[in-house]
Amino acid sequence: MGNVIEIEGLRKEYRRLRRPPTVAIAGLDLAVPEGGVFGFLGPNGSGKTTTIRCMLGLVRATSGTTSVLGQPTPAALRSVLPQVGAIVETPALFPTMTGQENLRLLGAIDRIGPSRVADVLEVVGLTDRAGEKVGKYSLGMRQRLGLAAALLKDPALLVLDEPANGLDPAGIREIRELLVKLGAEGRTVFVSSHLLAEVEQTCDRVAILDRGRCILEGRVEDVLARSARPSVLVGLDDLDAGARLLAADGLAVEQADSLLRVAIDRGEAARVTKLLADHGHYVTELRPESVSLEDLFLTVTAHSNEAI
Numbered sequence: 001m002g003n004v005i006e007i008e009g010l011r012k013e014y015r016r017l018r019r020p021p022t023v024a025i026a027g028l029d030l031a032v033p034e035g036g037v038f039g040f041l042g043p044n045g046s047g048k049t050t051t052i053r054c055m056l057g058l059v060r061a062t063s064g065t066t067s068v069l070g071q072p073t074p075a076a077l078r079s080v081l082p083q084v085g086a087i088v089e090t091p092a093l094f095p096t097m098t099g100q101e102n103l104r105l106l107g108a109i110d111r112i113g114p115s116r117v118a119d120v121l122e123v124v125g126l127t128d129r130a131g132e133k134v135g136k137y138s139l140g141m142r143q144r145l146g147l148a149a150a151l152l153k154d155p156a157l158l159v160l161d162e163p164a165n166g167l168d169p170a171g172i173r174e175i176r177e178l179l180v181k182l183g184a185e186g187r188t189v190f191v192s193s194h195l196l197a198e199v200e201q202t203c204d205r206v207a208i209l210d211r212g213r214c215i216l217e218g219r220v221e222d223v224l225a226r227s228a229r230p231s232v233l234v235g236l237d238d239l240d241a242g243a244r245l246l247a248a249d250g251l252a253v254e255q256a257d258s259l260l261r262v263a264i265d266r267g268e269a270a271r272v273t274k275l276l277a278d279h280g281h282y283v284t285e286l287r288p289e290s291v292s293l294e295d296l297f298l299t300v301t302a303h304s305n306e307a308i
Contacts, residue, residue: 005030006032008065008066009027009029010027010028011025012047025212028047032188038203039191039205040206041196042209046211049161049192052159055073068157083155084159087150093149095133095134099131099141103148123181124148140167144175158187160179164198205217205219231263233261233288236260239255239260242260245275245281251272
């Protein structure tokens with residue numbers, strides 16, 4: 001499987017009069033394989049949008065190289081863009097025109113006919129609302145119409161910058177389901193986001209960006225497995241007594257809300273239950289501790305900031 005996006009040593013500085021330059025991207029390396037949904041994560045100001053702009057030739061990089069679909073950008077953008085659909089920040093739409101009219105106008109630029117417009121409206125679930133003016137659309141509907149516009153050319157690669165930004169929970173769910181569907185069709189969906197819980201449910205692979213550098217990358221399950229703590233969470237009636245007993249047996253234990261976190265491999269959990277039961281403490285809950293993408297993100301970005 002080849003890479004649809006390759007970035008090597010990318011650096012972008014914004015120079016300011018009589019002041020040191022602002023570094024938006026600080027030597028970024030990234031490879032995005034073909035197919036599925038790739039999450040490009042980072043807090044606001046981490047360089048996500050600037051990376052996308054450099055990749056699509058919207059701004060010129062200070063140094064480094066980018067390629068899209070095997071072609072160097074921005075040099076080969078003219079041959080690449082027909083295979084790329086993109087939304088960078090807020091979709092540009094005419095509010096006084098209907099959703100269908102907006103798409104037909106955009107399609108006319110690339111000689112795309114009405115049948116394709118009807119197809120993408122169906123894909124994003126807007127067929128029944130296509131005749132309404134965009135000014136009356138909810139934010140979620142406008143985001144879906146923007147996705148429809150990005151799909152007009154039937155692209156191999158979709159590049160979406162914060163597609164769920166500002167949406168309510170229902171709108172976020174709509175976008176999540178649509179991205180999963182598009183990735184399952186064989187397209188590559190490259191989506192930047194700071195909504196970590198959504199990314200965990202949507203993406204196959206992730207890269208975490210902080211201060212313009214990639215600090216972690218891989219398949220979501222692999223990244224979480226590498227970072228998982230060898231610990232179990234234990235529930236029982238008397239937490240203090242249970243903690244003293246486990247600590248006396250040489251186990252590292254701490255209270256985590258209404259549970260005890262015991263530093264032990266999940267395969268040795270029986271040791272915990274037997275020890276507690278032998279002393280009259282009966283377990284009401286026992287489960288391995290899992291690490292969420294949000295937990296991991298907060299940990300690795302904190303370490304990254306300490307190192308700078």
